[in-house]
Amino acid sequence: MxxxxxxxxxxxxxxxxxxxxxxxxxxxxxxxxxxxxxxxxxxxxxxxxxxxxxxxxxxxxxxxxxLDAESPPMPRVDLLLAMPRPKVMKRLWAQLAALGVGRIVLVNAGKVERYYFDSHVLEPGFYNNLLIEGLQQARCTHLPEVLVRQRFKPFVEDELDGLFGNQLKLLADPSSEKRAADHVQLADPSERVLLAVGPEGGWTPYELDMLQEHGFKLFGMGKRILRTDTACIGLLSMLAEVLNHR
Amino acid sequence: MxxxxxxxxxxxxxxxxxxxxxxxxxxxxxxxxxxxxxxxxxxxxxxxxxxxxxxxxxxxxxxxxxLDAESPPMPRVDLLLAMPRPKVMKRLWAQLAALGVGRIVLVNAGKVERYYFDSHVLEPGFYNNLLIEGLQQARCTHLPEVLVRQRFKPFVEDELDGLFGNQLKLLADPSSEKRAADHVQLADPSERVLLAVGPEGGWTPYELDMLQEHGFKLFGMGKRILRTDTACIGLLSMLAEVLNHR
The missing domain is CATH 2.40.240.20 (Hypothetical PUA domain-like; domain 1)
Known part of the structure; x- marks a missing residue:
């Protein structure tokens, strides 16, 4: 602490x-x-x-x-994350808050097991303690806002644009040859970014198409297949580095 | 797997x-x-x-x-890590192998507790299983080489140059304004990098001086104070991105 x-x-x-x-x-x-x-x-x-x-x-x-010092800067990245196994999500909460995320949307996907959503790790009383632990670790005060969406299609079609309409939307895809920096280079330096991270088995082609239709641009980060928590931490760190130096 | x-x-x-x-x-x-x-x-x-x-x-x-396909590329980064709490190290093994590290040196430091070195997480029979788990996750075959050094000064003075003499040496320091990319830009594109990550309380001024005398260049990655495992994953991901695109 x-x-x-x-x-x-x-x-x-x-x-x-x-x-x-x-x-x-x-x-x-x-x-x-x-x-x-x-x-x-x-x-x-x-x-x-x-x-x-x-x-x-x-x-x-x-x-x-x-309380005489400034507020820490507001995190510039939001995260759209296909709900990982509860054990992995439990490990992730504090780390997401420590790395700095504005809003976390946990969404269903074809390769997510339904029962993941029944876990206690999605109860606010549980995750808020872990988020606060992460804030206290990193000396940040901005509590991430958490949304849980059990239906992928209505979320993407009806809610996504309203929540993240003007943001640069990036989707981590192991097969893409593009870099995150290629996309961020073109963006406004104060712009917020929404990062999408899929399930361990990947998004289905249907999900990938729908996300791209809603403005997501694909980028890669090497060919290694990482666990969801490792991937999230790596991607958020790399994005923070790119955003802080444009 | x-x-x-x-x-x-x-x-x-x-x-x-x-x-x-x-x-x-x-x-x-x-x-x-x-x-x-x-x-x-x-x-x-x-x-x-x-x-x-x-x-x-x-x-x-x-x-x-x-075995008719090529070997995966050899990881280009080595890690000099102040021994973290055994609980944290246990979580890190598989992730380090998955992210790709050539050689891992676990070293003592002023702010490392002595008893950390008595832990079973430093037994090869224990960590090799976790390293292999990480390799199988990431589809990599290069088993990291592990060295444990309980004395900081003799390691830095007598061994460091022999092991990592020609490599670019980078030390993550929250107070530095430099970026990793500022240093890598100047280096040969095939060069290996040795990344130093300190204990949660930081290196002592004596340790910092000694590491800089042995060629380490400081760089920062924002002001957030991260847990050792979060920091290692973030730094290795960011370095891989920088190295793959120079």
Whole structure:
């Protein structure tokens, strides 16, 4: 935890925050903070700042907070991800938040098993904790917005353009010879990007056609076949590098 | 498993391989292969090819093998990694092999806990299975070579130049404004790269100085602080992209 993320509810009067959950335990046991120690804090979806420890005991930690630094930059990439196996998705949540993703849409596809959507890893109470863990790791405050869509066709036909209409849309496809940079080069430097990552068995030809009809451009990243979590992390890192230097 | 990796010992006369371990189970239970089915195979550190199933039963699978395709390209990146927590290293093995790394050196550093080196995740019998899992995922045959070095200074002073003397040496440092591409641009297109990734708390100033004296050039990849496994995957993906397009 490289930053303590606070929510509006955590604040009392005059910038005082009283914590009694896992964050308090972390401050006491891992950071071994004593009164006077200054910790990095951030407000959910807001600014960064500093929190001075006023008191620590077994039950709670009191922080005097000053949210006087800027907000971290908003992530410029959104992710359209064919729902992976729940075990893989469980590993991915914190890493997606740490890498920085604005919006995550988990969508069905021909090669996704239906039962993946019944998993507890798609319950907000479960994934929000992991997303916050990722934000605290990376010192970011922007909680990704999560959408779950169990029907591919209605999502692409009725919702996709409304949600991501003006964005550059890139689809990672092992057979493509194009690079992501070839597409980004042409785009506006402030533009947002929607990255599509298919299931381990790939999108079906029908799905690929439909996504391309809705503006997705294909690009490759070598011939290696990667696990969904490895692929997502690699693609998001590579895209961040491309976007930060155009 | 997108390829069945075979070792020289698996072969009998005339390109016949008889498997009775986890690979046989995978062929029977996951691939549900029957006689006549053709599977992708590869020889450890060798060529790719095809294996035709001759027979399948509860105990073994017989394959008629033809290693008639080329070897996959040798990974061009080596990794010098400050030993991460064993839990993180356990997750990393397969992913490093899947992304493609020639040689992995796990080294001690000031902010590495000594007991990390006592873990079973550093036993060859443990990690080779995970490395092979990664190779089979990515359809690669080059098993990474693993070196474990519990003393930083003697390794850097006495061994580093001999092992990686002519390679471009890059060190990921969150505070650097340079990009990896700035360094690679100047290098020979066939050159190998050694990537150094520090512990979660960073290299000490002493370690940083010593690595720079031995030729490491610093580069950054944004200000986010990532978990070691996320950082390694992101950096290796980004480097592969840079190297494949110079």
């Amino acid at each position: 490289n930053m303590i993320l606070l929510q509006p509810d955590d604040f009392g009067e005059g910038g005082l925050a009283v914590l009694s959950d896992g964050r308090a335990r972390h401050i006491r046991k891992v950071l071994k903070a004593e009164p006077g120690k200054v910790l990095r804090i951030g407000l959910l979806n807001g600014s960064l700042g500093k929190g001075t420890v006023l008191s620590v005991d077994k039950y709670q930690v009191c922080l005097q907070c000053a | 997108n390829m069945i990796l075979l070792q020289p010992d698996d072969f009998g006369e005339g390109g016949l391989a008889v498997l009775s371990d986890g690979r046989a189970r995978h062929i029977r239970k996951v691939l549900k292969a029957e006689p006549g089915k053709v599977l992708r195979i590869g020889l450890l550190n060798g060529s790719l090819g095809k294996g035709t199933v001759l027979s399948v039963d509860k105990y073994q699978v017989c394959l008629q093998c033809a």
